[in-house]
Amino acid sequence: MLSDRQRMILNAIVDNYIHSAEPVGSRTISKREDIGFSSATIRNEMADLEELGYLEQPHTSAGRIPSTKGYRFYVDNLIQPQFLSQVEVEKLKKLFADRIHHFEQVIESTAAILSQMTNYTSIVLGPEIFEHRLKHIQIVPLNAAQAVAIVVTHTGRVENKLFDLPVGIQASEIEKLVNLLNSRLRDVPFWQLRQRLYQEIAGEMQRNMEQYAEILQVIEDSFSKDESDRVLLRGATKIMEQPEFRDVEKVKDILELLEQNDKVIRLFGSPSQGMQIRIGQENHLEAIKQCSVITTSYYLEGKPVGMIGILGPTRMEYSKVISVLDFLAKGLSKILNEQ
Amino acid sequence: MLSDRQRMILNAIVDNYIHSAEPVGSRTISKREDIGFSSATIRNEMADLEELGYLEQPHTSAGRIPSTKGYRFYVDNLIQPQFLSQVEVEKLKKLFADRIHHFEQVIESTAAILSQMTNYTSIVLGPEIFEHRLKHIQIVPLNAAQAVAIVVTHTGRVENKLFDLPVGIQASEIEKLVNLLNSRLRDVPFWQLRQRLYQEIAGEMQRNMEQYAEILQVIEDSFSKDESDRVLLRGATKIMEQPEFRDVEKVKDILELLEQNDKVIRLFGSPSQGMQIRIGQENHLEAIKQCSVITTSYYLEGKPVGMIGILGPTRMEYSKVISVLDFLAKGLSKILNEQ
DNA sequence: TGTTAGCACTCCTGCTGATTGAGTGCTAAA
C-alpha cells in the first residue's frame, strides 16, 4: 500500500511528533540524517499521506500530525522493539527479587514502577480469584445476630463478608457446617466451588438444607469479590505533564473517569488477547478519545488471570511502553506461578 | 477591635467573594439591601480593613478579596450556622437508615455524599481499630512455609497478614497457641492487646516462648494496620470546577498530594479537638496554601476514633460545609455506637 | 464629625491592525 519512502517519512513524522509535541514540517524531516530528500519532495509525500488519511493538518500553514490511522500504521508496521537499558532491567528485576512480600504488595509496586518508568498513568487489574484454590473457610459470630464469613485462598488472600445470622440457628450447627466444608472443599479451585458447595452439602445433610441456604449464599458471595476492588491505579496526574493536556477541561474528564473503578475496568479488553493497543478514537469512552491505552495480561498456570496497562496521550512512546509492559507482565506471571 | 460596620462590610465582602469568585468593589457592597451606606463610605472602610490586614487588592483598580486573616475572622466571628434544607436532611438520614450495610460501606457512602453535597473533595479517615475489641484470632497455614494470620474485631472488621512460619513448628502447636489466645483474649480492646498478649502466654507456656515469639509478633502487627489504608477520598477532581483553579499547574500539585495517603493523613489534625478549620496559608503543605481544610471527628464510646473532612478552595462555603460535616460526624458516631 | 458626591487616576481587558515566521502548494527547470 505505502511505498518504502512513504513508510520512512511517516515513521519519521510520528517519531518526531512523539518527542516534540509540535506539528512537524517538511524541512524538519528533510534535515534528518536518515532522509536524503529535499523538503519539497517530503512535502509532496506528506500531501499524499494526508490524502490517504495517515496525517492531519491543524491548519493550512502548520506542519502535519499523525491521525489515528497514522498511529495505527506506525504501531502495526513501523515500530521496532526497543530494548530496555541495563539500568532499567536491573530496576525491574529488583522489584521481583524480594519474595517475602505479599503478592498484593508486588502488584502495588508493579503499578508504581510502571507509572514511574513510563511517566504515564498505570492501571493494574489484580489477579482474578477465580483461579485460586480454597484453603480455609471460617465463620466468626460477633453477637447473637451477626457473623463474619472469612475465606482464605492458597495464595494467602483473605476475603470476608459481614452478614446477619438466620434466626434460631445454633453455634454448634454452624461449626459443624464449617468443619464439613473445610474437610470437603480444601484445595478446590474457586471456579468449581459454587457447584461443589451444594453438591457436598446435599449428600451430608439433606434434612435442613433450607436452614443453611442463607449461610451458603454468603460464603458463595465471598468467593466472587466485587470486580472493581481489583483495580489499582498509579500516577493519575501524569497526564497533566503533557503539553496537549494543559487544559483543565480536557484533564478533568479523564481524571473523573479514572475515579470510577467500574469504568477503568472497561479500559481493559479481553484478557486472552496478549498485548492490546487502543489508539485515540478507537477508544469508546468519550473522555479518552485523545488518549491511547495499552494493556497486556499476566498468567497463572497458562491462563490469563489479570492485566496491566498504561493510559497516556495518543502521542505516546509506544515502543518503550510496550517493552516495559511486556517485561513486567512476564515477571508477574513468573512470581505468581512460583507461589 | 472591628466596629460593627466593619464587621458587617467584611461579612458582605467575604459572602460575595465566595459566590462570585471576583474581587468585590465598593459599589457592589453599597447596593446590597442590608447595607445603608454609599460606595464612598464603603471605600473608606475597605481601605481601613485592608490596612488592618483583613482584605487584599489584586491590583490598584480592582476590588478587594479577603486575606487569610479576613477569612479567619469571618469563620471565627461572622459566620452564622446554616441549617440544612429538609431535602438535604432527608438525603443524609437515608444514608444512615440502612443498617444492613457493613460499616466500611457506610464510611464509603459518607465520603461520596460529603463530596456530592458540598462539591468539594471529601477525605475520610476510617475508624481507628484501637478501640475495637478482639473477637477471634485464626492462623491458616498455606503450605509448609507460609501462613496467614487473621484477626476479627467485634465490629466485624477483618485484618490479615501473610507471614513465614518459623521452621520446625508443628501445626498442632500453632493450634494450641491460637486456642489459648482466643480463650484468653476475647473481648479485650486492641489497645490492651499488646500487653495482655505476652502476659497471658507467659503464664501458660514459659517453656517455649522463643518458639512463639515470631508468631506473636505477626499477630501484634495485624492489630496495628497500616495507617494509610484508613484514608478514603472522593471527588478529588472537584477542585477543577473552581475558577481560580483553571490552571493545570496549581491543580497538579494538589492532586499529586491527594495521591499520597500518608500526606493526606497529615491534613487531619488531632482528633480530639472537634471542628478544625485550616485556611489558606495556615496549611503547612505548600500545595494547598490556596485551599482550606475543614475536619471533625466521629466518636465511639465517647472517644474520637476517626475523622471526616473537606478540602476546597479558601473561597469555600464555610457555613454549609460545617453544617454538613457536623451532621455526618454525629450520624457516624451514632451508627458506630449502635453496632 | 461622619457621610457622600464628584472627579481624576490607575490598571485590567478586549479589540484592532500590523508584523513575523513557519510551513504549504504549485510551477518550472534540472
Next chain:
DNA sequence: TTTAGCACTCAATCAGCAGGAGTGCTAACA
C-alpha cells in the same frame, strides 16, 4: 523524478487604543 523557487496562508505576537471597573482624594453637606 526530484528539487529550487516563489507566492500564499495562517497562527502567534505585539503595540496601541478605548472602555470600564474601581479606587483615593477632596470638598461640600447634614
